[in-house]
Amino acid sequence: MSNQLTPEQQQRMEENRRRALERRAQRLGQAASLNRPAFSGSSVQSVQSHKPFAAPVREEPPVPLSESNRFVPPFKKNQSSHTKAPGPALISAAQTSRGVSTAPPPRKLQIIDAQPQNKGQHVNSPVLSGGSLAVKPTHAQSNNAPSSNSGGAVGSFYKQPSKSAPNPEARPAPSSFAKNPAPAKRPAISLRGKCVPHTEGRFRVEVGFHAQLIDVFKSIPSRNFDPATKMWNFSLEDYQHLMQDAAAIASVSLGLLEGMEAPDIEAATSRARDGAPLGALLRLCSGWQKPGAILQGQCVLVSPSKFEVDIGYHVDVIAAFKQMPTKSYDMTTRKWSFSLEDYKPLMDRLSGIAAVEVEPLPRAIIQAFCARFQGPQARSVDIPEADLSNIDPTLTTSLMPFQRVGVNFAVSKEGRLLLADDMGLGKTIQAMCIAAYYKSEWPVLVVAPSSVRFTWAEAFRRWLPSLEPDSINVVVKAKDNLRSGLVNIISYDLLSRIDKQHPGNSFKVLIMDESHFMKNMKTARCKAALPLLKAAKRVVLLSGTPAMSRPAELYTQILAVRPTLYPRFHDFGVRYCDAKQMNWGWDYSGSSNLAELKLLLEECLMLRRLKSEVLSQLPAKQRKVVTITIDGISNRTKAALSAAAKELAKGHRNKTEEKEALLVFYNYTAEAKLQAIMEYITDMLECGREKFLVFAHHKLILDHITAELSKKDVSFIRIDGATPSAERQLRCEKFQHSTKPYVAVLSITAANMGLTLHAADLVIFAELFWNPGVLIQAEDRVHRIGQTSNVNIHYLVAKGTADDHLWPLIQEKMNVLEQVGLSESNLSENAINSSFHSKDPNQRSIMEMFQRSFTAEDDIDESLLVEAANEWDDGTTPTVNNSNNKSTNKRSIGDYFSR
Numbered sequence: 076m077s078n079q080l081t082p083e084q085q086q087r088m089e090e091n092r093r094r095a096l097e098r099r100a101q102r103l104g105q106a107a108s109l110n111r112p113a114f115s116g117s118s119v120q121s122v123q124s125h126k127p128f129a130a131p132v133r134e135e136p137p138v139p140l141s142e143s144n145r146f147v148p149p150f151k152k153n154q155s156s157h158t159k160a161p162g163p164a165l166i167s168a169a170q171t172s173r174g175v176s177t178a179p180p181p182r183k184l185q186i187i188d189a190q191p192q193n194k195g196q197h198v199n200s201p202v203l204s205g206g207s208l209a210v211k212p213t214h215a216q217s218n219n220a221p222s223s224n225s226g227g228a229v230g231s232f233y234k235q236p237s238k239s240a241p242n243p244e245a246r247p248a249p250s251s252f253a254k255n256p257a258p259a260k261r262p263a264i265s266l267r268g269k270c271v272p273h274t275e276g277r278f279r280v281e282v283g284f285h286a287q288l289i290d291v292f293k294s295i296p297s298r299n300f301d302p303a304t305k306m307w308n309f310s311l312e313d314y315q316h317l318m319q320d321a322a323a324i325a326s327v328s329l330g331l332l333e334g335m336e337a338p339d340i341e342a343a344t345s346r347a348r349d350g351a352p353l354g355a356l357l358r359l360c361s362g363w364q365k366p367g368a369i370l371q372g373q374c375v376l377v378s379p380s381k382f383e384v385d386i387g388y389h390v391d392v393i394a395a396f397k398q399m400p401t402k403s404y405d406m407t408t409r410k411w412s413f414s415l416e417d418y419k420p421l422m423d424r425l426s427g428i429a430a431v432e433v434e435p436l437p438r439a440i441i442q443a444f445c446a447r448f449q450g451p452q453a454r455s456v457d458i459p460e461a462d463l464s465n466i467d468p469t470l471t472t473s474l475m476p477f478q479r480v481g482v483n484f485a486v487s488k489e490g491r492l493l494l495a496d497d498m499g500l501g502k503t504i505q506a507m508c509i510a511a512y513y514k515s516e517w518p519v520l521v522v523a524p525s526s527v528r529f530t531w532a533e534a535f536r537r538w539l540p541s542l543e544p545d546s547i548n549v550v551v552k553a554k555d556n557l558r559s560g561l562v563n564i565i566s567y568d569l570l571s572r573i574d575k576q577h578p579g580n581s582f583k584v585l586i587m588d589e590s591h592f593m594k595n596m597k598t599a600r601c602k603a604a605l606p607l608l609k610a611a612k613r614v615v616l617l618s619g620t621p622a623m624s625r626p627a628e629l630y631t632q633i634l635a636v637r638p639t640l641y642p643r644f645h646d647f648g649v650r651y652c653d654a655k656q657m658n659w660g661w662d663y664s665g666s667s668n669l670a671e672l673k674l675l676l677e678e679c680l681m682l683r684r685l686k687s688e689v690l691s692q693l694p695a696k697q698r699k700v701v702t703i704t705i706d707g708i709s710n711r712t713k714a715a716l717s718a719a720a721k722e723l724a725k726g727h728r729n730k731t732e733e734k735e736a737l738l739v740f741y742n743y744t745a746e747a748k749l750q751a752i753m754e755y756i757t758d759m760l761e762c763g764r765e766k767f768l769v770f771a772h773h774k775l776i777l778d779h780i781t782a783e784l785s786k787k788d789v790s791f792i793r794i795d796g797a798t799p800s801a802e803r804q805l806r807c808e809k810f811q812h813s814t815k816p817y818v819a820v821l822s823i824t825a826a827n828m829g830l831t832l833h834a835a836d837l838v839i840f841a842e843l844f845w846n847p848g849v850l851i852q853a854e855d856r857v858h859r860i861g862q863t864s865n866v867n868i869h870y871l872v873a874k875g876t877a878d879d880h881l882w883p884l885i886q887e888k889m890n891v892l893e894q895v896g897l898s899e900s901n902l903s904e905n906a907i908n909s910s911f912h913s914k915d916p917n918q919r920s921i922m923e924m925f926q927r928s929f930t931a932e933d934d935i936d937e938s939l940l941v942e943a944a945n946e947w948d949d950g951t952t953p954t955v956n957n958s959n960n961k962s963t964n965k966r967s968i969g970d971y972f973s974r
């Protein structure tokens with residue numbers, strides 16, 4: 076690509092430069108008129124005069140503000156200092172700390188650069204250049220990074236630094252975290268700025284251009300750039316976050332916002348150690364390439380406290396290794412590893428060997444594990460127990476020990492995490508508890524696959540009974556209000572049709588269920604979630620399978636939780652996706668350094684427990700009610716369903732008629748659930764459930780599922796009444812031994828016994844059946860000897876259908892079976908769904924009718940039932956009142972039961 080600028084470009088640059096100079100002159104003029112120092116690169120502070128994070132040394136006179144632009148901070152803690160402040164002018168941060176406020180003394184963020192900027196460098200030009208880094212196939216690819224969008228699917232999640240932006244890796248690393256910077260190396264602050272009140276609830280940063288600072292701005296969720304003033308403004312919520320990140324830029328000093336607490340940089344950096352301050356460690360991340368090197372190697376983190384140097388043989392390298400006190404050589408892998416406390420001394424030695432180039436640990440790793448570089452005395456602290464006393468005891472007392480650990484982890488990460496527990500480990504209850512911990516910041520938004528929206532609503536009702544039922548808002552139409560409830564639940568698909576930019580549509584607490592739905596930045600789902608993620612303070616991502624095939628799929632989720640960890644996808648891709656430059660661009664489909672990635676995720680944002688790890692805490696069978704919706708059904712089915720319900724509510728002359736009416740209702744229920752059932756199965760597949768069983772009763776449903784699976788090219792077996800006995804075993808074997816995703820589509824009545832399918836641990840009941848004994852037998856196709864996991868049973872239950880009556884009936888009968896020891900898990904404990912306990916006397920009587928009609932002693936001949944269902948499926952709709960309106964050539968349902 077040519078470096079020549081066109082005359083047009085040159086003219087534009089010149090104009091920009093002129094404008095920038097004008098702006099700067101204006102600022103200097105304003106500053107002079109306020110009788111205070113201007114933000115200038117020339118006002119270099121004496122390095123002797125301060126320590127990082129010590130009380131400010133630069134005394135700024137009060138900034139006069141008029142009454143109209145007086146800023147009232149939202150934090151009670153400091154408000155007194157303002158309300159008591161005399162006169163129209165606000166007192167400065169320094170004065171506040173000294174005189175009035177009880178808050179800890181605010182500190183001026185002054186950062187020391189190891190390598191001072193060029194004197195005379197203009198504040199409006201990028202402070203540091205990208206450097207001239209050698210591009211090598213393995214290590215130096217990031218210097219050849221593509222522009223923001225070349226990150227493929229994920230390149231533009233949070234706006235990435237543009238190609239022209241200097242590479243932050245190539246700049247001297249900040250030393251803001253140094254406790255005792257070496258005096259000789261202390262740098263100059265080249266750019267000063269300050270935070271001032273903006274509109275209500277926001278502040279802006281008045282500062283000149285600094286590429287690295289712009290990167291920080293762009294990583295702040297609530298950022299907004301005002302083109303008129305050319306200034307960035309942010310929500311006060313992000314103040315601490317921004318100031319902490321800005322503090323890491325050595326050459327920048329930002330004045331505190333009046334009335335705000337000083338950012339807790341000390342806490343963030345207290346882990347940095349004397350021997351290897353973070354700044355010094357971060358400096359190793361840049362400038363490590365050696366154009367003349369003949370041997371290349373790489374440092375890789377291999378445990379939270381150890382790193383390995385992957386490099387070929389070189390006598391000087393081995394000599395350097397041998398001098399390290401914590402050295403360890405693995406004879407099998409032939410690799411040397413060291414404790415992190417030896418990282419800096421070793422890297423210093425290796426950098427002195429001209430022929431050898433060793434890629435350092437990435438910046439993200441250094442920041443995440445900074446405490447571990449301090450040596451054995453500074454190993455990680457236990458995660459503290461979160462105070463859950465303000466949360467409904469129904470929820471907190473039910474948490475299993477590992478779930479409590481999950482909540483503690485989330486709180487220790489300030490409500491931003493990826494909870495990646497194995498399926499069925501209760502991510503829902505943990506997420507609700509985490510959200511409830513931050514209840515003062517509600518309303519909360521839950522984004523979930525559409526098939527489980529109502530299940531979420533039920534879960535909130537069940538576990539947080541103190542919530543008013545009408546405070547739970549399930550958004551079903553694009554024009555519905557997204558914030559009408561305290562708890563709001565919406566599907567990913569609907570989200571993409573709602574105006575997220577609407578100021579009223581942002582949430583501080585966000586739960587994204589099945590967050591791998593966002594794995595591809597290009598999808599509408601991901602784009603829809605983006606503005607919400609940027610604005611949220613607490614982000615709880617839930618997924619049992621955050622990445623299904625490659626690490627690149629994790630990127631958007633990492634960015635959603637920790638935007639500053641890997642702000643550029645390309646850097647992530649080079650380290651963990653084995654990025655390769657092809658003719659057509661970069662290929663990020665590979666994987667590399669996976670063990671290190673796992674360590675990084677676990678340290679910073681991810682918690683994942685496998686069933687095998689917590690098996691002793693789990694019941695052997697875990698049943699779950701999945702509330703599905705039949706909203707999308709045709710008017711014809713809707714009308715038929717309600718006619719069937721009405722017919723059932725009428726008195727009936729005899730038992731046969733009663734049964735017939737019930738079965739008609741049951742049959743129409745099958746029709747109504749068809750679409751939602753398939754939607755749920757599709758979601759399960761998309762969530763990475765590889766092998767599972769789906770039981771249904773109606774041929775209509777079995778046919779529909781198998782047809783749809785064929786269309787999706789998903790392998791399946793089907794066993795129903797028409798499957799010859801010899802064939803059954805073969806099909807089971809096929810399912811058991813297959814290594815690819817497989818679904819077993821089974822008839823409740825024809826495949827509930829005699830089959831072993833324990834290669835799966837998930838059973839979905841697409842339909843209910845009135846005989847719980849049959850259901851338990853069906854469940855036991857996976858829950859049997861040979862099963863090494865606990866099994867999950869999902870019952871799909873649709874409101875407004877026969878399920879309303881069948882489900883309580885099943886629950887009651889299962890409880891009876893459980894009491895006599897015939898059902899292993901207590902359904903009322905594990906799968907209770909209070910809204911299905913109908914108090915409506917009319918519904919109750921229908922349920923009793925079901926109970927009466929299908930009691931054990933009067934059990935229906937299953938084959939007749941199947942035949943009846945088949946008849947229905949064949950398109951002959953039996954009439955409710957068979958005596959008046961009987962089909963001439965087909966028997967009605969009533970015929971099957973009149974004996």
Ligand SMILES: Nc1ncnc2c1ncn2[C@@H]1O[C@H](COP(=O)(O)OP(=O)(O)OP(=O)(O)O)[C@@H](O)[C@H]1O
Nearest residue numbers: 473474475498499500501502503504619698699905
């Ligand atoms: N502490 C608990 N006490 C009682 N029931 C629980 C508890 N934790 C989870 N469950 C039940 O276990 C079932 C599975 O929980 P949940 O659906 O939250 O799992 P999950 O991790 O989200 O699974 P998936 O990844 O399949 O969605 C649900 O019926 C839930 O109510």
